[in-house]
Amino acid sequence: GENVEQHPSTLSVQEGDSAVIKCTYSDSASNYFPWYKQELGKRPQLIIDIRSNVGEKKDQRIAVTLNKTAKHFSLHITETQPEDSAVYFCAASKGSDYKLSFGAGTTVTVRA
Amino acid sequence: GAVVSQHPSRVICKSGTSVKIECRSLDFQATTMFWYRQFPKQSLMLMATSNEGSKATYEQGVEKDKFLINHASLTLSTLTVTSAHPEDSSFYICSAPTGLYGYTFGSGTRLTVV
Numbered sequence: 001g002e003n004v005e006q007h008p009s010t011l012s013v014q015e016g017d018s019a020v021i022k023c024t025y026s027d028s029a030s031n032y033f034p035w036y037k038q039e040l041g042k043r044p045q046l047i048i049d050i051r052s053n054v055g056e057k058k059d060q061r062i063a064v065t066l067n068k069t070a071k072h073f074s075l076h077i078t079e080t081q082p083e084d085s086a087v088y089f090c091a092a093s094k095g096s097d098y099k100l101s102f103g104a105g106t107t108v109t110v111r112a
Numbered sequence: 113g114a115v116v117s118q119h120p121s122r123v124i125c126k127s128g129t130s131v132k133i134e135c136r137s138l139d140f141q142a143t144t145m146f147w148y149r150q151f152p153k154q155s156l157m158l159m160a161t162s163n164e165g166s167k168a169t170y171e172q173g174v175e176k177d178k179f180l181i182n183h184a185s186l187t188l189s190t191l192t193v194t195s196a197h198p199e200d201s202s203f204y205i206c207s208a209p210t211g212l213y214g215y216t217f218g219s220g221t222r223l224t225v226v
Contacts, residue, residue: 032213043205043217044156051213089155096209099146102155 002027004092006103013080014111021106023090024072030092033066033073034100037086044089048075080110114140114210118218125196125225133191133221135206142208145189146215147181150203162189196225 003026013019025033031052036044050057050064050073057064061080066073077084090103115138125131135145143164148156160176162168162183170176180192193200205220 034215041203041220041222043219046214049213096211096213096215097144099158099161100156100207100215101158104155 002030002092002101004090004101004103006090006106008106009104010107010109012109012111015080015082017080019075019077019080019084019108019110021075021088021090021108022072023074023092023103024070025092025101026071027092027094028068028071029094030101032093032095033064034091035062035064035075036089036091038089038105039086047088077108080108082110082112084108085110114208114216116142116206116208116216116218118206118221120221121219122222123224125223127197127225128195130192130194131196131223133193133204133206133223135189135191135208135218137187137208140208140210141186142189143186144209145183146207146209147179147189147191148205148207150205150220156205159191193223196223198225201225 006023034049037047038044048062048064050066061078063076088106091100093100117136119134145162147159149159150156158171159174160168160170162181164183168181183189201224206218207215210216
């Protein structure tokens with residue numbers, strides 16, 4: 001089955017700096033890679049996603065890059081703000097008829 | 113947008129009793145529902161996949177007789193934790209596929225077994 005590894009497990013950045021989280025996946029058939037932000041006791045909230053036919057996607061301060069050959073994808077948050085502090089999960093699937101496999105999560109703390 | 117309503121949001125039960133968690137798709141038909149469990153400071157781990165009108169598929173290591181899943185209609189999937197024990201205390205969350213790509217999540221159920 002799919003194995004998604006995520007690094008780092010914790011990340012502390014100064015407000016205004018950038019944060020980068022990296023994930024690798026094992027199943028070359030995976031073609032959908034969402035990123036979720038989760039606050040304590042809440043449901044995961046989709047912040048950005050990318051499909052395997054695209055190498056990069058950007059939405060304001062958030063961007064995701066995908067390297068299919070190396071089977072890794074990354075989340076980039078620029079100009080971090082205190083409200084970006086949360087747990088972030090990467091995930092992979094072969095399409096929505098298939099399960100999502102999640103990374104272990106990254107706790108991001110933005111220092112004011 | 114596609115919404116999955118999950119109830120209850122919190123439940124406390126006594127050890128040995130059973131608890132039922134419901135997930136309803138409000139504005140779409142969910143032929144598939146994924147059930148996840150999340151322990152504190154850990155990731156979401158898939159427990160099982162339910163499909164309307166057929167038996168659920170359980171992930172390795174998940175006891176199907178303990179975690180009963182029913183998906184009797186296109187809008188309702190339920191997870192029943194039978195003979196609950198303190199180690200079953202966790203955050204349970206359901207998720208349904210929406211379109212070719214994408215998933216919508218329920219709001220989660222915090223189960224505490226005392």
